[in-house]
Amino acid sequence: MTTKRMSEPDFDDLLTAWFEADALVREPEALLDDALTRVDRSRRLPAWLLPEWWIPMQLTTPLRAVPRLAPVLLLIALLLAAIVAIAVVGSQPRLPDPFGPAANGHVAYLSNGQVYAANPDGSNPIQLTFGDGSASTPVWSRDGTRFAYRLTGPTSNPSNMSDSDLVVVDGDGKNPITIARGAQDISPASWSPDGRWLVYARMDGDYDQVFIAAADGSRPPLRIGNPETVNWSPVFSPDGTKIMYFVGQEGDGIGVMNPDGSDGHILNTTPFESIDSATWHPDGDRIVVAAAGATEATDLWILHVDGSPEQRLRVPGQAEVGPSWSPTGDRLAYLTSGDGVSFLLHVADADGANERLLPGIYGQINTSWSPDGTRIAVVNDLGSDVRLTLLDPDGKAEAIVIEGVRPAKPVAEPVSPTAWQRVAP
Amino acid sequence: MQRDLVEQAMAGDRDAFSELARAASGRLYVVARLILRDEGWAEDATQEALVAAWRRLAGLRDPDRFEAWLHRLLVNACYREARRGRRRGSIEVHVDPLAMPEAPGEGDLGIDVAVRDQLERGFRRLDVDQRTVLVMHYYLGFSLDDAAVVLGIPPGTVRSRLHRATAAMRNALEADARSTLINEGRPA
Numbered sequence A: 001m002t003t004k005r006m007s008e009p010d011f012d013d014l015l016t017a018w019f020e021a022d023a024l025v026r027e028p029e030a031l032l033d034d035a036l037t038r039v040d041r042s043r044r045l046p047a048w049l050l051p052e053w054w055i056p057m058q059l060t061t062p063l064r065a066v067p068r069l070a071p072v073l074l075l076i077a078l079l080l081a082a083i084v085a086i087a088v089v090g091s092q093p094r095l096p097d098p099f100g101p102a103a104n105g106h107v108a109y110l111s112n113g114q115v116y117a118a119n120p121d122g123s124n125p126i127q128l129t130f131g132d133g134s135a136s137t138p139v140w141s142r143d144g145t146r147f148a149y150r151l152t153g154p155t156s157n158p159s160n161m162s163d164s165d166l167v168v169v170d171g172d173g174k175n176p177i178t179i180a181r182g183a184q185d186i187s188p189a190s191w192s193p194d195g196r197w198l199v200y201a202r203m204d205g206d207y208d209q210v211f212i213a214a215a216d217g218s219r220p221p222l223r224i225g226n227p228e229t230v231n232w233s234p235v236f237s238p239d240g241t242k243i244m245y246f247v248g249q250e251g252d253g254i255g256v257m258n259p260d261g262s263d264g265h266i267l268n269t270t271p272f273e274s275i276d277s278a279t280w281h282p283d284g285d286r287i288v289v290a291a292a293g294a295t296e297a298t299d300l301w302i303l304h305v306d307g308s309p310e311q312r313l314r315v316p317g318q319a320e321v322g323p324s325w326s327p328t329g330d331r332l333a334y335l336t337s338g339d340g341v342s343f344l345l346h347v348a349d350a351d352g353a354n355e356r357l358l359p360g361i362y363g364q365i366n367t368s369w370s371p372d373g374t375r376i377a378v379v380n381d382l383g384s385d386v387r388l389t390l391l392d393p394d395g396k397a398e399a400i401v402i403e404g405v406r407p408a409k410p411v412a413e414p415v416s417p418t419a420w421q422r423v424a425p
Numbered sequence B: 001m002q003r004d005l006v007e008q009a010m011a012g013d014r015d016a017f018s019e020l021a022r023a024a025s026g027r028l029y030v031v032a033r034l035i036l037r038d039e040g041w042a043e044d045a046t047q048e049a050l051v052a053a054w055r056r057l058a059g060l061r062d063p064d065r066f067e068a069w070l071h072r073l074l075v076n077a078c079y080r081e082a083r084r085g086r087r088r089g090s091i092e093v094h095v096d097p098l099a100m101p102e103a104p105g106e107g108d109l110g111i112d113v114a115v116r117d118q119l120e121r122g123f124r125r126l127d128v129d130q131r132t133v134l135v136m137h138y139y140l141g142f143s144l145d146d147a148a149v150v151l152g153i154p155p156g157t158v159r160s161r162l163h164r165a166t167a168a169m170r171n172a173l174e175a176d177a178r179s180t181l182i183n184e185g186r187p188a
Helices: A009-020 A031-039 A069-089 B002-010 B014-035 B037-057 B063-088 B111-125 B128-139 B146-152 B155-184
Strands: A103-111 A114-118 A132-140 A146-152 A163-170 A178-185 A197-204 A207-214 A221-226 A231-236 A241-249 A253-257 A274-280 A286-292 A299-304 A312-313 A321-326 A332-337 A343-349 A356-362 A365-368 A377-380 A388-391 A400-403 A422-423
Touching: A009 A241, A009 B111, A009 B155, A031 A388, A031 B014, A069 A241, A103 A132, A103 A321, A114 A132, A146 A422, A146 B063, A178 A197, A178 A207, A197 A231, A207 A241, A241 B014, A253 A274, A274 B155, A286 A321, A299 A321, A321 A365, A332 A365, A343 B111, A356 A377, A356 A388, A400 B146, B002 B014, B002 B037, B002 B063, B014 B037, B014 B063, B014 B128, B037 B063, B063 B128, B063 B146, B111 B155, B128 B146, B128 B155, B146 B155
Parallel strands: none
Antiparallel strands: A103 A114, A103 A422, A132 A146, A146 A163, A163 A178, A197 A207, A207 A221, A207 A231, A231 A241, A241 A253, A274 A286, A286 A299, A299 A312, A321 A332, A332 A343, A343 A356, A365 A377, A377 A388, A388 A400
């Protein structure tokens, strides 16, 4: 027995019309007065208690020249430039290997549409991007020398805030290169291990498609993968020989293909109704996926690149989300939820054994290991205060709590694995 | 105009904040009511969001983002109300139906009353995450990326939640349609 299925546009219109009809109400008369009475009783938090106050607001304001001081300032600037040049020329920065553990560099995060970076303990925040438009999804290269980010309006297209540019800059935010311009719904970029290539997805016609581009902007982006399917959220494997991507409008499967787009195929044989996240194992031979079947809660699945049958890791009675591998790949962090709003953080062996519950309750569904594997980052935004918590996976060292790391523009990037800068040990 | 008011409120001007609250409270209440399906909880969530806005306004660095920031506070408040609701009893079962415009066959904007009831039943079965994404996308008109920014979750998660929510709503409609056909004794 079948029933006629409403078309997508008709259904969208129906939902919109239903909400609009349901919204034809007036607020209770006393609401505003009651709220303002409560406001009068409320203590206004002083700016210095809010982290964003400590970040200078006018870093881009040019200094006003004072004529009589100009020669002195010029001399000082020349001396500083000479010192910096000597320091740069005289030092050979060591870079981390593209594989395996590395030392912890900066943690990138967003505030008010700009990218900032701070030490892993939250100290010394510095602003890395400036100007008009809203920056998001900062992703460090594997050697930590550059990062890519999405820049949304107004430079891309002042009339359409959903159009974005993909921009690459040095680690200090300088020397921007626009990789893609005015593209709709650009996904976070993924760097090849050698730093030469970026893959990302964007709308192409009616669907998301995967593109590969030279990170130095020397070649235009090239669409790869099957144009007949919806392909999005691509991520390079740790060794750069494969690209993982979500297949289907809502994440029906996890596909892998070569960087030139050849040999694309779906890994899972179990049909997934939705996929929340997927992460490469550091060895590049498997992927952990948080996915749900048609009538089931989200579980963790291990998908093998060689085509071996997938494995399902389950915590009975709970939905598991936001998995991430430790840098050595021997452990797995993930979150469980009973109510879909608050989450508990777990650490287990790579096969799901020896599960341990770490302290705290969290409101985001991503976890991220620090490059050295000594901390797991998870965001707690259950209240109006947003905290980035860095926990010892062994539960021995005290948790580091960074208050308000993304105070005014909440995004998930602070706990993305790519938000950690990898540096040489 | 609003930017000026936001800047004045950020500087501590209580009257300017009152103006902003007056302009926003009706819309915030409607959004909270759409998400929570309960007028009392919606009122509490709206008040809580406005109080939180006043308390934390000094930290808003970009006055142009006041609206998005306020929606974030409201969504947080809705989550808290929903959690309180679960402690008080099930949000799915014990809420009173919202008052709806009376009509014999078709309601406002041409929606059949039976369809509206089916949508209502389907919507009440969704969790707050899914409801929020639906309201932000279909009522407030946020793109998936904008909703992700306001909600503080990855766009992929918004997409996933939206898919699950719309699938559940479709299923609710289609299940009711099938029931009707079965009751009428004829195949679809």
